[in-house]
Amino acid sequence: MRNGTRRWLRPLAAGVMLIAALLLAACGGGGGGIEGGDDTGQVSTAMAEGEPSGTLAISNWPFYIDNKTVPDFEKATGISVKYTEDVNDNAEFFGKMQPLLDQGESGGRDIMIVTDWMANKMYDLGYLQDFDQEAVKPAMDNLVPALQSPSFDPNRDFSLPWQSGMTGLVVNTAEAPDIKSANDLFDPKYKGQVEMVSEMRDTVPIVMMADGIRPEDATKQDWLDTIEKLKEASESGQIRRFTGNNYTSDMANGDAIAVIGWSGDAIQLQADNPDIQFVMPAEGCSLWSDNMVIPVGAPNPTAAYAWMNYVYQPKNQAQITDYNYYFSPVEGVKPYLEKINPEAAKSPLIFPTEQYTKNCATQTDPPGSPEDVSEVEQAWQAVVTG
Amino acid sequence: MNGESKPLSRRLIPYGLMGPGLLWLVLFFVIPLYFMARLSLESGTLETGFKFTWEWSNFSDGLSTYDEQFIRSFIYAGVATLIALVIAYPLAYAIAFRGGSWKNALLFAVVAPFFVTYLIRTIAWTTILSDDGVVTGVLRTVGILGDDGRLLATPTAVIAGITYNFLPFMVLPIYASLERLDPRLIEAAKDLYSSSRAAFLKVTLPLSAPGIVAGTLLTFIPAAGDYINAIFLGSTNQHMIGNVIQGLYLNVRDYPTAAALSFILMAVIMAAVVVYIRFAGSEALMGEEEEAQ
Numbered sequence: 127m128r129n130g131t132r133r134w135l136r137p138l139a140a141g142v143m144l145i146a147a148l149l150l151a152a153c154g155g156g157g158g159g160i161e162g163g164d165d166t167g168q169v170s171t172a173m174a175e176g177e178p179s180g181t182l183a184i185s186n187w188p189f190y191i192d193n194k195t196v197p198d199f200e201k202a203t204g205i206s207v208k209y210t211e212d213v214n215d216n217a218e219f220f221g222k223m224q225p226l227l228d229q230g231e232s233g234g235r236d237i238m239i240v241t242d243w244m245a246n247k248m249y250d251l252g253y254l255q256d257f258d259q260e261a262v263k264p265a266m267d268n269l270v271p272a273l274q275s276p277s278f279d280p281n282r283d284f285s286l287p288w289q290s291g292m293t294g295l296v297v298n299t300a301e302a303p304d305i306k307s308a309n310d311l312f313d314p315k316y317k318g319q320v321e322m323v324s325e326m327r328d329t330v331p332i333v334m335m336a337d338g339i340r341p342e343d344a345t346k347q348d349w350l351d352t353i354e355k356l357k358e359a360s361e362s363g364q365i366r367r368f369t370g371n372n373y374t375s376d377m378a379n380g381d382a383i384a385v386i387g388w389s390g391d392a393i394q395l396q397a398d399n400p401d402i403q404f405v406m407p408a409e410g411c412s413l414w415s416d417n418m419v420i421p422v423g424a425p426n427p428t429a430a431y432a433w434m435n436y437v438y439q440p441k442n443q444a445q446i447t448d449y450n451y452y453f454s455p456v457e458g459v460k461p462y463l464e465k466i467n468p469e470a471a472k473s474p475l476i477f478p479t480e481q482y483t484k485n486c487a488t489q490t491d492p493p494g495s496p497e498d499v500s501e502v503e504q505a506w507q508a509v510v511t512g
Numbered sequence: 513m514n515g516e517s518k519p520l521s522r523r524l525i526p527y528g529l530m531g532p533g534l535l536w537l538v539l540f541f542v543i544p545l546y547f548m549a550r551l552s553l554e555s556g557t558l559e560t561g562f563k564f565t566w567e568w569s570n571f572s573d574g575l576s577t578y579d580e581q582f583i584r585s586f587i588y589a590g591v592a593t594l595i596a597l598v599i600a601y602p603l604a605y606a607i608a609f610r611g612g613s614w615k616n617a618l619l620f621a622v623v624a625p626f627f628v629t630y631l632i633r634t635i636a637w638t639t640i641l642s643d644d645g646v647v648t649g650v651l652r653t654v655g656i657l658g659d660d661g662r663l664l665a666t667p668t669a670v671i672a673g674i675t676y677n678f679l680p681f682m683v684l685p686i687y688a689s690l691e692r693l694d695p696r697l698i699e700a701a702k703d704l705y706s707s708s709r710a711a712f713l714k715v716t717l718p719l720s721a722p723g724i725v726a727g728t729l730l731t732f733i734p735a736a737g738d739y740i741n742a743i744f745l746g747s748t749n750q751h752m753i754g755n756v757i758q759g760l761y762l763n764v765r766d767y768p769t770a771a772a773l774s775f776i777l778m779a780v781i782m783a784a785v786v787v788y789i790r791f792a793g794s795e796a797l798m799g800e801e802e803e804a805q
Contacts, residue, residue, distance in 0.1 A: 215763075217762075217763045218762050218763055220765075221761060221762030221763055221765055222762060224558065224765065251558075251559070317660075318660070318662060318665065319643075360747075360748050360749070361748075361749060363747075363749065365748075366665050366747055367665055367746075367747035367748060368748060375638070379638070379639060379642040379643070379644065379645075380642060380643055380644040381638075381642050381643050381644075381662075381664055381665075496559060500557065503764070504764060504766075507759060507760075507763050507764045509748070510748065510759070510763075511748070511751060511755055511756055511758075511759030511760075511763065511764075
């Protein structure tokens with residue numbers, strides 16, 4: 127036994143020395159590791175070249191497209207599409223992509239769909255490419271005027287809306303008929319049956335507005351106070367959990383009866399349970415857009431523009447709208463939608479009246495310097511990750 | 513000692529045989545570990561870039577901020593390991609000694625859930641344990657749960673999930689050590705007027721100790737770092753240290769603190785394992801070999 131042990135010790139020692147040698151070699155290589163974004167230099171333009179062909183990879187959120195648009199597009203253009211629903215939360219998606227994007231790679235993605243603030247952040251870090259305006263012109267021509275110059279991208283240099291929508295209350299009206307405001311979510315009788323999305327810029331303003339603070343006037347302290355209120359509600363068990371887009375499965379299972387969530391999801395959930403409704407909070411909703419962007423290292427921008435131009439044709443867009451029930455960013459969808467689904471064409475979730483959204487606020491960042499924003503974000507993450 | 517007289521080529525064989533494994537270990541364990549160690553001592557933010565500054569406060573701050581999740585992780589992992597042991601030992605015993613011709617089929621049944629991925633198995637439990645589900649309904653009817661009692665988003669669900677997911681890791685090593693046990697030893701004990709209970713305590717249990725030690729380690733170590741069960745079956749209040757590390761990496765992008773927490777987790781597990789093996793006696797792990805010689 128003793129002899130046996132010694133026989134095995136020698137190779138082990140040799141191994142340790144080999145490892146040490148390799149480590150020294152690695153140190154000499156100047157360390158590596160994640161360096162972060164101090165290289166925010168030139169933004170390149172993703173130029174279209176020749177006829178679109180090949181493969182197109184798209185990363186989108188769940189419940190965002192009908193099941194016919196992709197095959198139709200493939201038939202019309204001969205491009206094969208790899209459509210992945212791998213965006214569940216902006217911050218989480220960014221965390222997953224950041225190390226790749228920092229190396230100038232997109233993991234094969236040609237189009238990613240992220241919310242306004244995230245598109246802005248990625249652009250500032252140099253992770254996105256400018257559009258070839260010539261190539262994307264047919265789509266831009268059909269963009270509704272209201273979305274043509276958002277503050278973060280006034281000339282639509284690098285972003286094109288996929289859909290816009292409202293953050294508000296998604297309620298199982300059979301179980302909780304009296305929920306009309308975000309304040310009702312804190313009612314003890316709904317303890318443990320309430321959820322909220324883990325997106326800070328969605329959840330916090332809705333709760334804030336219910337307390338009478340308008341997000342556009344809110345101070346950093348207002349944000350922190352609201353986050354503190356949510357923290358207490360989470361620790362007491364009033365809020366069951368914070369989730370990404372997969373709160374929809376908890377609604378479908380009956381584990382949650384009211385959530386702060388997105389307008390279009392309510393419609394998807396109605397297919398299984400007609401009692402689930404989008405409820406406009408009495409104090410107003412939050413408005414946002416999710417945008418198609420082209421990341422650095424996108425292998426096939428030409429096909430990406432073909433996709434954008436395709437989905438921006440009102441006829442094709444109507445098919446998507448009919449499924450996801452969000453505001454369409456495309457001009458002239460209504461007549462086509464009336465043809466395929468007259469009911470949908472009347473829905474305030476797709477074509478809201480001014481009266482319906484009069485109290486709604488456009489989604490914003492917390493106020494202040496990047497450090498202030500980061501402080502608020504950290505406080506928020508402490509609540510949602512425990 | 514007779515190695516000296518062997519030709520050089522023969523002496524090199526063990527090194528050659530270890531080569532591939534060693535290379536694998538260096539490439540996929542040691543080098544990543546080195547970069548993690550370096551990262552854990554950096555400071556800065558994603559926007560300004562991370563700089564290597566020997567930032568030891570990542571460790572102390574991380575530990576003081578997330579001590580709650582650390583303690584929770586070890587409690588959940590410990591309880592799950594104990595429950596798994598209580599379930600697995602009789603099961604492995606029954607398969608090894610009473611399985612007969614069903615042995616292989618029973619073992620297959622233990623491993624069968626692994627044919628479905630971890631994630632899907634855990635998500636399936638969210639349906640099984642859901643508030644409107646059968647399990648919750650039955651427990652409410654018999655009064656174990658209150659009328660608005662629930663299982664999901666409670667520590668019970670998370671611990672149950674961990675126990676379920678790691679049970680085969682406990683069953684298989686225990687089975688392996690029981691299966692190898694020579695039944696004549698038990699017969700001999702009985703011939704020497706030992707009762708069944710005494711024979712079990714003095715013969716079977718000590719000889720299956722290596723399996724128990726291996727099983728508890730294989731269950732406890734991954735369970736302490738698990739985050740999947742807490743995500744799907746728990747809520748923020750059940751989050752374990754794995755969830756914190758995941759959140760820091762993916763959402764906050766505070767890579768240094770996340771790396772520091774990973775190292776603390778590794779160190780604590782390592783210390784616990786060393787103490788455990790000391791306590792259990794190293795012969796528990798080596799017992800088989802000694803017997804063989």
